[in-house]
Amino acid sequence: MAENKSLGKEFSKGIIKENPVLRLVLGTCPTLAVSVSVTNSIGMGIAATLVLVCSNVVISALRKVIPSKIRIPAYIVVIASFVTIVQMLVKAFVPALNDALGVYLPLIVVNCIILGRAEAFAGKNSIPASFLDGLGMGIGFTFALIVMATIREIIGAGTFLEGIDSLTKLFGVTGFTGFHILSQPVAMLTMAPGGFLVFGLVMAAANKLAERSGKPKAELGGCSACPMAASCAILNKGESCEAPAEKAQESKEGSAV
Amino acid sequence: MKLAGIFLTAILTENFILCKFLGICPFLGVSKKLNTAAGMSVAVIFVMALATAVTYPINKYLLEKNGLEYLQTIVFILVIAALVQFVEIVLKKFIPSLYSALGIYLPLITTNCAVLGVVLLNVDNGYGFASSMINSIGGGAGFMVAMIMFAGVRERLEGCDIPKALKGLPITLIAASLVSLSFQGFAGVVDGIFG
Numbered sequence: 385m386a387e388n389k390s391l392g393k394e395f396s397k398g399i400i401k402e403n404p405v406l407r408l409v410l411g412t413c414p415t416l417a418v419s420v421s422v423t424n425s426i427g428m429g430i431a432a433t434l435v436l437v438c439s440n441v442v443i444s445a446l447r448k449v450i451p452s453k454i455r456i457p458a459y460i461v462v463i464a465s466f467v468t469i470v471q472m473l474v475k476a477f478v479p480a481l482n483d484a485l486g487v488y489l490p491l492i493v494v495n496c497i498i499l500g501r502a503e504a505f506a507g508k509n510s511i512p513a514s515f516l517d518g519l520g521m522g523i524g525f526t527f528a529l530i531v532m533a534t535i536r537e538i539i540g541a542g543t544f545l546e547g548i549d550s551l552t553k554l555f556g557v558t559g560f561t562g563f564h565i566l567s568q569p570v571a572m573l574t575m576a577p578g579g580f581l582v583f584g585l586v587m588a589a590a591n592k593l594a595e596r597s598g599k600p601k602a603e604l605g606g607c608s609a610c611p612m613a614a615s616c617a618i619l620n621k622g623e624s625c626e627a628p629a630e631k632a633q634e635s636k637e638g639s640a641v
Numbered sequence: 642m643k644l645a646g647i648f649l650t651a652i653l654t655e656n657f658i659l660c661k662f663l664g665i666c667p668f669l670g671v672s673k674k675l676n677t678a679a680g681m682s683v684a685v686i687f688v689m690a691l692a693t694a695v696t697y698p699i700n701k702y703l704l705e706k707n708g709l710e711y712l713q714t715i716v717f718i719l720v721i722a723a724l725v726q727f728v729e730i731v732l733k734k735f736i737p738s739l740y741s742a743l744g745i746y747l748p749l750i751t752t753n754c755a756v757l758g759v760v761l762l763n764v765d766n767g768y769g770f771a772s773s774m775i776n777s778i779g780g781g782a783g784f785m786v787a788m789i790m791f792a793g794v795r796e797r798l799e800g801c802d803i804p805k806a807l808k809g810l811p812i813t814l815i816a817a818s819l820v821s822l823s824f825q826g827f828a829g830v831v832d833g834i835f836g
Contacts, residue, residue, distance in 0.1 A: 409669075409810065412662075412665040412666060412669070413662050413663055413664070413665045413666070413754050414662075416662040416665060417661070417662040456722075456751075457719070457722055457723075460718055460719070460722060460752075461715070461719065464714055464715035464718050464719070465715060467714055467715075468711060468712070468714050468715055471711075471714065472711060486765070487758055487761050487762055487765060490713070490714040490757075490761055491663075491754050491757060491758055491761070493714055493715075493718050493757065494718070494752045494753065494754040494757050495754075496666060496752065499752060572822075575825065576659060576660045576661075576662070576821045576824075576825070577818045577819070577821040577822040577825060578818070579662065579818075579821075580814050580815065580817040580818035580821055581814070581815060581818035583814050584807075584810075584811045584812070584813075584814030584815040584817075584818065585811070585815070587810055587811045587814065588806045588807050588811035589806075591806050591809075591811065592806040595805075595806070
């Protein structure tokens with residue numbers, strides 16, 4: 385019984401409490417690039433979740449075989465294999481998505497969420513726990529993508545779920561091609577600056593919500609979450625990616641409050 | 642002329658960080674101090690150029706010749722990872738002064754999406770060897786421009802009175818948005834010069 389409860393926790397933590405994008409600040413590159421439209425976000429989310437779940441399971445199964453010195457290259461080989469498989473599937477069944485995601489589809493290989501989970505979780509935990517961890521983190525990633533894409537697509541392009549039929553077609557549903565909401569959208573939000581802006585505001589909102597429930601706010605360079613932490617010489621030199629000055633300042637403020 | 646166009650496009654209009662969102666992690670993580678930002682950027686330029694020089698012949702004479710293009714992702718990432726490790730060992734042994742300047746950034750670059758990204762983009766665009774090299778060096782230089790500019794912006798942010806919820810990462814992203822907005826002004830400039 386206790387076992388079941390903790391497995392449920394492994395699944396649910398990735399969705400809100402340890403959301404990979406908004407709380408752990410991993411996988412920022414695809415988040416910013418793909419969240420232009422909700423359809424692309426759903427497609428990217430599914431692709432990344434598939435890779436994450438499969439690589440987590442395989443890495444967890446091999447965790448006693450892989451020598452720890454060469455674990456990072458070994459993880460990369462496993463992840464790259466699944467990315468190649470997913471790439472082929474997308475090219476064959478949803479070519480429109482392949483065109484929309486472009487280079488970001490193969491770049492799932494270097495998505496820090498996947499290598500990060502392999503290093504932080506799958507390399508140390510049992511297969512069922514790793515499976516659920518991967519699934520939860522994947523859904524959390526998709527959720528964050530959809531939140532950002534909803535804002536950017538509605539305000540920036542004036543549409544919602546535009547082109548979704550390229551995905552629903554797979555399940556035999558055709559004809560629905562999305563809503564048309566605004567007639568004069570603010571195009572800046574679909575361009576690069578809008579990505580940074582919306583991400584910043586969504587993260588501020590997430591911090592506010594976390595603060596209300598008494599959690600610490602998202603910190604970049606959660607160096608422990610970074611897959612390269614073990615070999616990171618900046619960290620080994622005793623410095624963190626974040627300058628120590630800010631931490632000192634924050635603790636001062638904390639004590640003042 | 643064409644090469645100069647590719648070079649300027651990679652730096653200004655298609656800047657890796659500010660327009661293509663590749664390499665955001667080091668952009669946000671290492672841009673706090675000017676000297677770290679510069680060191681990281683030089684290492685990125687170096688690895689990007691080297692990765693392109695090595696993967697181009699592999700792709701052209703090994704993968705394409707045998708119809709194995711679908712292996713590009715897996716081969717490129719392995720070659721880049723091995724290459725970075727190799728360069729690190731060589732630098733440590735033979736050029737310790739360079740190693741102490743760049744070496745600490747090298748492991749971080751293995752999983753940097755900008756490096757894999759530039760290699761894949763060169764293939765997607767169908768560039769030849771010279772164009773690929775120029776695109777990579779230009780992409781790295783663009784990375785450097787963005788990093789160094791942003792390090793300056795962040796130094797100014799340090800002393801500001803920022804609302805509590807926006808402190809830290811959110812305000813950094815909003816500042817990045819403004820820097821990126823200024824780069825949008827370059828749209829069309831390169832076509833205007835070389836068009």
